[in-house]
Amino acid sequence: MTGIRGDGICDLVVVGSGAGGLAAAVTAAKAGLDVIVVEKSRYFGGTTAFAGGFLWIPNNHLARAAGMKDSAEEARRYVVALAGNHFDSERVDAYLDAGPQMLRFFMEQAGLKLLLAEVRSDFHSELPGAVKSGRSLFPAPVHAGILGNAHKRLRPPLPETGFMGVPIDMGNDLLHFLNVTRSTKSALFVAKWLVKHGYEMLRYGRAMEAVNGNSLVAQLAAAAMQEGVTILYDTPAVGLIERDGAVAGIRIGTSEDERQISARRGVVLASGGFPWDLARRAALYPHPANEDQHFSLAPRTNTGDGLRLAEQVGGQIITVANNGAWMPISRLPKPGGLTRSVPHSFMASMPGVIAVTPEGRRFVNESVPWQDYCEGLLTARRPGMPAEGFLIADHRAIRDYGLGFVRPAPVPMGPHLRSSYLMRGKTIRDLAKGAGIDAEALEATVERFNSDARAGKDTLFGRGGTRYSRSMGDCRFTPNPTLAPLETGPFYAVRIHAGDIGTLAGLRTDGKARVLDTGDRPIPGLFAAGNDAATIFGGAYPGAGSTIGPAMTFGFIAAREAAAAGEPQWA
DSSP states (O other): SSSSOOOEEEEEEEOOHHHHHHHHHHHHTTOOOEEEEOOOSSBOOOGGGGSSSOOTTTTTTTHTTTTTOHHHHHHHHHHHHHHHHOOHHHEEEEEEEHHHHHHHHHHHHHHOEEEOTTTTTOTTTTTTOOOOSSSSSEEEEEEEEGGGGGGGGBBOOOOGGTTTOOOTTTTHHHHHHHHTTTTTHHHHHHHHHHHHHHHHHHSSOOOOOEEEHHHHHHHHHHHHHHOEEEEEESSSEEEEETTTTEEEEEEOOOOEEEEEEEEEEEOOOSSSSSSOHHHHHHHHHOOOOOOOOOOSSSHHHHHHHHHHHHHHTTEEEOOOOOOOOEEEEEEOOOOGEEEEEEEOSSSTTTEEEEEEEESSOEEEETTTTHHHHEEEEEEEOOEEEEEEEEEEEEEHHHHHBBBTTBOOSSSHHHHHHHHTTEEEEEEHHHHHHTTTHHHHHHHHHHHHHHHHHHTTTTTOOOOTTTTHHHHHTTTTTTSSOOOOOOSSEEEEEEEEEEEEEEOEEEEEOOOEEEBBBSSEEEEEEEOGGGBBOOTTTTOOOOSSTTTTHHHHHHHHHHHHHHSOOOOOOOO
8 A cells, every 4th residue: 555554534535546536536625625545456547547538428518619509408318218217317417417517627627638529429329319429528638747757657558459559549540540551641640659659668668648548547647636635556445434324434455454544524436346346247247257258348456346345334236228338349369378358349330341140140230339239249149158249351341440459451460360369261151160150141141231231221230320320430432331242352250259348237326426225315425436336327328438427427426515515523
């Protein structure tokens, strides 16, 4: 543990240092509270540091300034349509009211640099209340030097999401990397980027331009440190302290070295949910979820600590339509027999690519968001079967767009073929036999898809039929930018699993971010934000930033509630 010896006392303890926890810490510190953040790992940033860093905030001031029309009422209609029977009016209304306030607070008072994702539509653009753009924002790149020496504590991004170790800004730079062989401007951009990255690696041992989720948590942590927030690293929270019927602090450390931190205004749980709690995963996921059957992109320290702490004092866990924040992933072989998980947040929608089950059949509109893609795969597989399938591409598509960790031309594919990460066949039948896919079914699937693609209409799943779907394709292809036949051999496959980037089931909370007990009564002094609290969207995903937006908003709400509370008798 770093920064505290023996027992301590403060106003507010925050468990976890992702976007939700840091948002609570900054808000509370700005209100004059003495705040301690306890972080189980040696890094701050949690799952946010691995993510794209987007925030989904309807009716925000940046969209209004850009002339985009939106309202809380329209956003509510959209969430009602998405959440269905899981709609939680109290928390959704609290979020829609406080989200724009939170955003303005962090941009104007904490110096957070965010940009409007003007081309990002809501994921379900066909539903009432959806908008073409304006609700998703992303962090501007920042230099990690804003953290001083604490930049060494910033959780590194997933190397599999970059290119040759270079983190790619999902807001601005991605198109340059995808167009590197088709645009002189993009080629020059990428070349300069690689030179800069090489210099930073030699001098600092890491990329110093923080982008995506790394930028967001770097900015939040810098604001927290400027306000005097203490962050304790390598510090697990093992229990809650109760006084006079209220949560009044936490126990930290191990059974051999346990300490206490008293908290006059309570505790905020924001420890990242339970993606690495194998027992809870097995109980709540709809498919086999052992460590060798289900793969999470979240940090391995996210083992459900916040949920267990709350349960110790009567906290209630609730489930939703999807208990995981699903993400398609592939497994990349590494030296020494190890494998790493590669996220597939897009690419399946590119023309010349389809997704199939081992039975050789398509199971989803490949241009839907990652949550829906995995939901389709889970539905297609029988109970007890591994949640896995394949992405199939022809030679033109893989050279244009890549496939999983396979990068577009001119990056060679040979190493991935030799490792068997990438499978290849001269014909569709050859590919199917090598990959273990039903050959006759796959041939029939490709034949039907190719016929549809030539006509520009997916008669099976309607791919390219919505604004969001079309935005995920390649505008060079008409009349449907997501469709092109698979006809240029050889053909390729990558095995895909339904993994996760976090969890969506969690603690039942109210509109003030207070944890509720099994009788739906608030537990005094106990709050939850981020993935420790159950999602407000019922297991659906409204748009880019649907976890981080609520995480920061309810962290903000929790801190305001704690700041408004009076001093307890024991203080």
